[in-house]
Amino acid sequence: MLPPRSTDALTKTSPNRVVAIAGNPNAGKTSLFNALTGAARHVGNYPGVTVELKEGRAREARTPFTVVDLPGCYGLTAYSQEERVARDFLLCHRPDVIIDVVDASNLERNLYLTVQLLELKLPVIIALNMVDAAEKRGMGIDHESLTRLLGVPVVPTVATRGTGIPELTATCEAVLDGSIRINPIAVRYGHPVDELVVELAGALQPLSRMDPPMPAEWIAVKLLENDPAVWKRLKDFGDAALIHQAETAQRTLENHCNRDGASILAERRHGIATGAARQCVTRQRSEQRELTDRIDDVVCHRVFGPALLVGVVAALFFWVFKLSDEWAWIPWPGEWKSPTGIIETCFTGVEWLIRPIEGPFPMLHSLLHAALVRGVGGVLSFVPLIFFMFLFIAFLEDTGYIARVAFILDRLLRVFGLQGKSMLAMLIAGGIGAGGCAVLAVMATRTLREEKDRIVTMLVAPFMNCGAKLPVYAMLIAAFFPYRRTEMMLLLWGLSWVFALCAAWLLRRTVVRGEQTPFVMELPPYHLPTARGVLMHTWERTWAYIRKAGTIILAVNIVLWAFMYFPRPSDANATPEEQLRYSMAGRVGTLLESVSDLAGFDWRTNVALIGGFAAKEVIIGAMATAYAMVDTPEAGKDETEVAISLSGRLAADPAWNPLRAFALMLFIMLYAPCMSTIAVMRRESGGWRWPLFSLGFSTAMAFLVAVGTYQAGLALGL
Amino acid sequence: MSALTLYDLDRGEWARVRAVRGGGHGIRRRLLDMGITTGTEIRVERHAPLGDPMEIVVKDYRLALRLEEARHIEVERIAPPTVN
Numbered sequence: 019m020l021p022p023r024s025t026d027a028l029t030k031t032s033p034n035r036v037v038a039i040a041g042n043p044n045a046g047k048t049s050l051f052n053a054l055t056g057a058a059r060h061v062g063n064y065p066g067v068t069v070e071l072k073e074g075r076a077r078e079a080r081t082p083f084t085v086v087d088l089p090g091c092y093g094l095t096a097y098s099q100e101e102r103v104a105r106d107f108l109l110c111h112r113p114d115v116i117i118d119v120v121d122a123s124n125l126e127r128n129l130y131l132t133v134q135l136l137e138l139k140l141p142v143i144i145a146l147n148m149v150d151a152a153e154k155r156g157m158g159i160d161h162e163s164l165t166r167l168l169g170v171p172v173v174p175t176v177a178t179r180g181t182g183i184p185e186l187t188a189t190c191e192a193v194l195d196g197s198i199r200i201n202p203i204a205v206r207y208g209h210p211v212d213e214l215v216v217e218l219a220g221a222l223q224p225l226s227r228m229d230p231p232m233p234a235e236w237i238a239v240k241l242l243e244n245d246p247a248v249w250k251r252l253k254d255f256g257d258a259a260l261i262h263q264a265e266t267a268q269r270t271l272e273n274h275c276n277r278d279g280a281s282i283l284a285e286r287r288h289g290i291a292t293g294a295a296r297q298c299v300t301r302q303r304s305e306q307r308e309l310t311d312r313i314d315d316v317v318c319h320r321v322f323g324p325a326l327l328v329g330v331v332a333a334l335f336f337w338v339f340k341l342s343d344e345w346a347w348i349p350w351p352g353e354w355k356s357p358t359g360i361i362e363t364c365f366t367g368v369e370w371l372i373r374p375i376e377g378p379f380p381m382l383h384s385l386l387h388a389a390l391v392r393g394v395g396g397v398l399s400f401v402p403l404i405f406f407m408f409l410f411i412a413f414l415e416d417t418g419y420i421a422r423v424a425f426i427l428d429r430l431l432r433v434f435g436l437q438g439k440s441m442l443a444m445l446i447a448g449g450i451g452a453g454g455c456a457v458l459a460v461m462a463t464r465t466l467r468e469e470k471d472r473i474v475t476m477l478v479a480p481f482m483n484c485g486a487k488l489p490v491y492a493m494l495i496a497a498f499f500p501y502r503r504t505e506m507m508l509l510l511w512g513l514s515w516v517f518a519l520c521a522a523w524l525l526r527r528t529v530v531r532g533e534q535t536p537f538v539m540e541l542p543p544y545h546l547p548t549a550r551g552v553l554m555h556t557w558e559r560t561w562a563y564i565r566k567a568g569t570i571i572l573a574v575n576i577v578l579w580a581f582m583y584f585p586r587p588s589d590a591n592a593t594p595e596e597q598l599r600y601s602m603a604g605r606v607g608t609l610l611e612s613v614s615d616l617a618g619f620d621w622r623t624n625v626a627l628i629g630g631f632a633a634k635e636v637i638i639g640a641m642a643t644a645y646a647m648v649d650t651p652e653a654g655k656d657e658t659e660v661a662i663s664l665s666g667r668l669a670a671d672p673a674w675n676p677l678r679a680f681a682l683m684l685f686i687m688l689y690a691p692c693m694s695t696i697a698v699m700r701r702e703s704g705g706w707r708w709p710l711f712s713l714g715f716s717t718a719m720a721f722l723v724a725v726g727t728y729q730a731g732l733a734l735g736l
Numbered sequence: 737m738s739a740l741t742l743y744d745l746d747r748g749e750w751a752r753v754r755a756v757r758g759g760g761h762g763i764r765r766r767l768l769d770m771g772i773t774t775g776t777e778i779r780v781e782r783h784a785p786l787g788d789p790m791e792i793v794v795k796d797y798r799l800a801l802r803l804e805e806a807r808h809i810e811v812e813r814i815a816p817p818t819v820n
Contacts, residue, residue, distance in 0.1 A: 093769035097762060127771050127795045244761075281756065284768035288776075310798075314782070314791075323785045425800045429786035438789070438800075467766075536763040536805050538770055541791060541798040 035083045035194045036111065037076070040104060040135060041119030042128050043090030044542045046147040049177035049551075050119050051087040054078075054187065071107065078187045083194060086113065092127075094134045095280075096247055098467035108138055110230045115193050117186070119145045122152035122159055122174070123543075125299055129291035133205055136168065139233045141193050141200040144172040145186055150179075151543075155308070158300040167294045169203040178548060207239075207286040210274050214267045215239055221263055225255050242268055243283040310418075310543040317422050327426060330419075334410050334450050342402035357402035365395035385579055392639035393575030394568065400485040400635075403453040405560045411445055412555040416547030420445075421539065428537060434519040435526025437537050439466050440475040446559075447482035449515070455563055456480040456695040460702055468535035474522050476699060477530075477712050480691035481518040483510060485563075486634035490686055493638060497665035498676040514687055521719065529711070566633075570694050574632035575639075578603070582625065582643060598644055603628065617685060617724035618678040627685070633692045638664070645671075677731040681724040689720035740813070742792070742806035745780045751811035752777050758808050771795045772809060777817065 039054075041047045055074025072087040088107055089100035096102045108116070118135050120128040135142050146161050161172040171189050175182030192198040206212055218238035219226075226234035228251075240248035241264045252261060268279055275282045316322050341347070346354040355363065369391050376383040414420050420442055428438030441449075443462040448454030459479040466472040483491070495506045581603040587596060598604045599621070607624035614624050622644035629636035642664045668674045690713045691699070699709040745751055753776045756767050771794050772778070781791040781798060789802045 095765055095769060097765050097769070124795070124797050127797060130769070130771065277755075278764075280761070280765055281768060281773065284765075285773045285775075288771060288773050311781070318782055318784060318791070320785045421800075425784050425789060425791065426786075428800075428802070429784060429788045432802075533760075536766055537789060537800070537802045538763075538766050538805060539800045540770075541800050543798075 035114040036086060037083055037115045037117060037190055037194075038086045038088055038107065038111075038113035039117045039119060040088045040108070040131070041090060041145075041147075042092055042121060042124075042131055043100075044540065045090065045119045045121040045124075045128060046177045047087060047090055047119045050117070050145055050147060050175065050183075050186075051085060052554075053175075053177045053180050053183045055085050071103065076187055076190070078184055079191055081191065081195075083114075083190065091131065093131060093284075094138075095243075095245065099464065099469075100467070108135075108140065109232060112140060112230070114141070115190055116140050116142045117145050117190070118142050119147050119177075122146045122149045123155050123157060125152075125157075125159065126292055126295040129294055130287055132168065133287045133290050136170070136202045136205050137233075137236050137239060139202070139236070142168075142170045142202055143186070143189055143193065143200075144168070144170055145177070145182070146172050146174045147177050149174045150176050150181075151545075156301055160298040160300070163298045164294065167203070167297060169201050171198065171200065178551075205287075205290065207283065207290075210271060211239075211242065211282065211286060214242060214271055218242070218264060218267050221260055225252060225257075225260070228255065238267075239283065242271055243279045244268065308543070313544050314422070314541075317419070318426060323422075323426055327423060330414070331450050334407070338403065338406045338410065338453065342406045357405075358399055361395075361399045361401065365391055365399070368395065381583070384583060385576065388579040388582075388639065388643075389572055389575040392642075393571055393636070396489070396639060397486075397566070397571050397633075397635045398564065400453070400488070401560060401564060403488075404455065404485050404563050405556060407450075407453050408446075408559045409552065409556045412552045412559075413547055415442070416545075416552055416555070418542045418544045421541050424539060425541060431519075432537075434522045435471075435474055435530075436478075436519075436522050437466070437468070437471045439537070439539060440471060440479075443475050443479045444482060444518070447479040448484045448487075449482045453485040453488060454482060455559075456482070456484050456691055457566065457698050458559055458562060460695060460698045463702065468537070470526075470530050470532050471535060473703065473708060474525050474530050476703065476708065477525060477715065478518040478522045480695055480712070480716065481514050481521065481688055483514050483687060484634065486637075486692070487686055489638050490634070490641075491683055493641075493665045494668070494679040494683055497669040497674070498679040510683060510687065513684070517688060517719070517723070521715075525715075566694050571633045571635055574629075574693065575636060578629045578632065578636060578640065582640070594643070595645070598622075598625070616729065617681050617721065618728045619682065619685075619724075620673065623682060627689070630686065631690050631693070633694070634686065637686065675736075677728060677736045681728040681731070684727055685720045685724040687720070688716055688723055690717045739810045742778065742780070742790075742809040742811050743803050745811070745813070747780055747782055749780050750777065750814050750816050751780075752814050754810040754812055756809055763805060763808065767801075767805070767809065770799060777814065778809075778811065779816075 039047050039051055051072065051074060054076050056077045071089075074085045074087075075082045076085050086107070088104040091098070091101040091104050094101060094105045094108070096105050107113075116135055118132050120132060132142070132144065144164065146159065146164070149159065152159060159174075161174055165172045171193075173182055173186045173189055175186060177183070189198065193200060207215070215235055215238045218241065219234040222234040222237050226232050226237055237248055237251075241252065252264060271282060272279055317326060341357075343356050343358045346356045346359060348355050348357060348360060350360065350363075369387070372383060372386050372390070375386075411420070424438030424441050426438075427441055431437055431440055440463075442465060443459040446454050446462050447456045447459035456479055459482070460476050463472045463475045463479070466475060491507070491510060495503055499506045582598055582601050584601060587600040592600070599608065603625045604621065606628065607621035610624045611619075611621045614620075619627070622641065625644050626637045626640035629640040645664060645667050668679070696709045696713065699712060700706055703709065739754070742751065753772055753774055755774055756764050756772060776794060779793040781793050783790045784800075789800045790806060791798055791800050793799075
């Protein structure tokens, strides 16, 4: 929730004027924001991509102004989180200008929001966007008559190509410096609404001056349509006579029209929008079905649709791994390397650089090695995988295919208490093959307007195999299932879905009980994404991942290193293993052995798993340390070699066997989401309740599954 | 006999909305915001491979909604509008 800011405070704190961009999801708001500010922001062809307020500076303007990109919304009823954010911003911050981005090829529905923006009595400029697409559909729009009808400037734009942006900037400036005065029409709803609004607005003057100030007419309209937030404001104001008057007015309206207030006002607004659209749109509609419909005949076909979906997922699985890791396709001095290989080589270089300090400063070397090479390097070696995965997802998202995936799978996911739109979050978390990120998945749940579906998706998405779990799987598989690599990866992928769906089912019947919420989703027309757009989007997500490596994972690795380094045993000849056991982490790990024994984990594994609470990336390095496979100066090992030698060590260790390795993999798949995920969950769910629940629930589930598997395996004599 | 709802329509059929009934406040609000109000004309485009949700065309755009929600939308069948 944004802190309220009065108009005075705004002028004092920022000398710059604020221009807010509002509009329907998919109307091209983000493209317009990028074009105005030159910012690298993602544009998706998936309803609801703008999930938080993004600020930028208009770059073409003579006197720069701040541009704020509001979340896309269909109305201002504050029904979904996005609408609440947009509405709160408009009400509390009262921007100096609102740019209303209107999809020209979908004028009628888009103008419904415009009407609601006009109600706010703020200066509105309409950016009539995607005029090219409208023309392609055989629609001609007379923007001058739109100006006349609504009393606001209308600027035709094609934001993706930058068409109309200088004109839009100039219009904004003209409005900001007062050379153009906007006189938007007063919205008229017809009899008897208008009369009731006027009457009520007169009485509401004192309430409208309360902080944040709102137009009295707007409050009156919202009261008539039964807006809970505005009713609360009235009740908090505590004027019994006023409350009575509002209630009477609302009853009068509902009795007169024989329908509820919300329906009446929505109908009247749609009436205004439709009327305006009809007066300025000329069209020659062709008899031919549109391209999108013809594509959908295949994509949503009963047989071809699901087949195509499987094909797409399989292709993704294949290409992401080939391009990032398996194929050496980038030229490198003397050889060809894979992108992952290059990063690993770089960190081998870092290791080599810090080696000289090991003699004089063993402690510093140990710290640098743990934090930089193993910590940051371990994370960065997954950047290529993450990059290619997000590249494919961004491409599919921008074409509009992901919305169809949601459409096709909704029925299936509903059985488990999820819904079609949960799919995007699950995919980003690593639902296709492996190698996603739960942090980004939790952020992606914002496109779910339905609170309960959103919470459940947020809680189960971390079960997917994120990029950080992969190296641990790879190491254990190499040690215990060397000839079953693909099969094991597929099994772990399948199991992650089974556990996620079962957990969703369980949660829906216990903690997040309640009716299933409506699923209403726009299916955007297909379009060919621009390379720039897809790359920007991919980069933005990849960068979020990289940043995590530089901040939280680095910090955690340092803390963890301290826990594993101190206190030191007095015996200088102690082996690394003895030193670790003597340390803080070793003691806790040993303490937990009595419980973890049920799942077959010894104290060394416990130490690694404790580290994994912070970030799963930490596990492999911690295990390497625990199994004394580190820092032999003459060996010059990089991450992969550590993993390989570690897996060799485990394979040879009589205490380890495939069953124990499998139980450990299941535990790692399911237990507590990493600290970054928890932090994002707190932010996204607005409190500590769900992140803490997630910690407990996931860990309990992981423990039960691991113990169950291990004990069942023992009973079967494996 | 209960009223005809969007749920009862087949692919390719046209209808005009008579009323949005029942359901919680949230669902009605949502449908209203998406442009499904009394008098709106709707075409049923298709059903998802598993039969649910359905895709409709309303005010020139495509909307997916579940059959459960479609039951709340009372309609009357109309002939396909002629192109002007």
